Amino acid sequence: MPPTLEEVAKLAGVSRSTVSRVVNQHPNVRPEVRERVWEVIRKTGYQPHAAARSLATRRTRVIGLIIPQAVTTLFTDPYFPILIRGIADACNAHNYHLMLSLFSRRRVQESRARQDLLYQQVLRGRYLDGVVVSSAPLDDPIFPRLLEDGVPFIIVGRYPHERANYVDVDNVAGARMAVEHLLRLGHERVATITGPLNMCSGQDRLEGYRQALAARGIPVDEDLIAEGDFTEQGGQAAMRRLLPHRPTAVFAASDMMAAGAIKVLREAGLRVPEDVAVVGFDDIPLASMVEPPLTTVRQPIEQTGGMAVELLVSLLENPGEETVHWVVLPTELVIRASCGGRSR
Amino acid sequence: MPPTLEEVAKLAGVSRSTVSRVVNQHPNVRPEVRERVWEVIRKTGYQPHAAARSLATRRTRVIGLIIPQAVTTLFTDPYFPILIRGIADACNAHNYHLMLSLFSRRRVQESRARQDLLYQQVLRGRYLDGVVVSSAPLDDPIFPRLLEDGVPFIIVGRYPHERANYVDVDNVAGARMAVEHLLRLGHERVATITGPLNMCSGQDRLEGYRQALAARGIPVDEDLIAEGDFTEQGGQAAMRRLLPHRPTAVFAASDMMAAGAIKVLREAGLRVPEDVAVVGFDDIPLASMVEPPLTTVRQPIEQTGGMAVELLVSLLENPGEETVHWVVLPTELVIRASCGGRSR
DNA sequence: AATAATTTTGGGAGCGCTCCCAGAAAGGGC
């Protein structure tokens, strides 16, 4: 049975309060007393009881990462591990702990009920001080709920509400750069495989595509736009729909979809990049491992996660301030082989 | 300010204890009272305060997933997301929550100190009821510590101690099948790129390799064994060391390493599978996406995670039983293109 | 040296829940 504050106090010959002060670095303790108490703490291996502390302070030092139901299937996309690593690192740095909430991919019905239950337990049960919400669809019920319950939260992505703080990457500019690069190489029939259009990142990357065409005065051909879902299968399906319209280049809104698209192009007897150029988005490790290595838009995934935690922590530790935190990180075009050389 | 038990009790015209009984499904409550209380709970949105409950019951309903420092760099391997998904699903099913502990990849010194701190806080601070430890090196200090502190835990992998419960996959049999397949195809110079040899899975897969050779009476040539670290870069480096010894087939202990090996073989002007056959291990999604699609050993990653949670939960909820839980899940050879046809 | 200001210390109350025990209500058997 681990020792309690009270026991440490007795052993050190001081009161409960004094030990508490020592543990919490309160300055008003005589140095020799402080030393004596530390000694006992060290010897006994005393560690404050998290639940007791939370009960008294009403804070848990735990933050949650919520990945809504809709994207759980995406979880094999290396995007998430990288994001999580960024988040976990930042949590460590600030002495917070990370609770992960994924939702079952079983029958949707059951899953929605579970999601509700989890929300209730975790957030209303005050397991958490705040949450990071990653890549939720814009219409996810989580947002109104968090706002209503007054839970401090940061979105990785974006949500149109004045009290919704977020950190996002510049998806529009990134997509635009990618498409502009294809246009610069002389392509005229540039297609795009979008992300889910109920997600901000999906919409924004499509917007970048549109802007790039508009800047060149090229009219948008809706037949050259196919919606995907960020997965490889989704990319394959979208590419099949695109094939009859004979694009000479494809901008896929994720590397996984780009990989799927390449597979379909190959099966159709087309060479990449000679017959069709392909550009992806994300720059996950896979991008440089496929054949041909993918030209893609790099986004600072790990920093995004880290930044989300920074913002959240600042929100938690300065509860007074009503500042809204909106951060947008830059993206960058990484040119590899899949878009063809400049020789064209 | 959310309502407390006491307030719900007042509104329902009963005592604190009765509400507690209703919430905790204790049978001895008159049905009409129970209904009245539920009504109030529903109306007020009452949710028990996790910390208060933990303090009284000395359980948190949170389990931890610990991924030690040494493997954090591996975190981009899709193995982990899949494992986590299995774990998260099982947690949901049993109404537990999941806390994730990764460790910073910064300077090792700092990192070790942080790991200590985290261990102290999280485990001795009783944030957690128990933990799942994934793929830790055999000499990781976490094991003796957990044993000493009497923390209930399950290892994904294995650890030689009578009180160490684990769930593992049959690495030896899987590796053996893979190598036997290569031998059956007529290869005589079969090399292997191992995992880290301070990890159980690394050792076991090498053991499977040895057994397959031994069964055919083929002496082991130590020059055909190169240690890797499960990453793509590690696979590349190992393959470079293997190249001068002219293997005709390579068994890599992970798909990521197999992908790295293929890259190096290509750069050396060798074709896969015509000149060198390659087999991987894991069957991550990448395996079927690279060129050529990888023959590999499939392990049930998601089930492994789920099973770990099942075991842990049964450990937590039957504290009396001193049963040791050792589970080994089967592996399976998936034949694709990278090992060459039967035509050989 | 006496008083005022400041620093240091201890104890009580309370955070919101569970669990035990005793008392009230309800049911059974004659």
Add this chain to the structure above:
DNA sequence: GCCCTTTCTGGGAGCGCTCCCAAAATTATT
């Protein structure tokens, strides 16, 4: 209707901590 079980209900104590307040000890001020 009376006594004995059984079922239901309420209140007290306690989980281990923080935080406030007042008392004690120390230091500064005149």
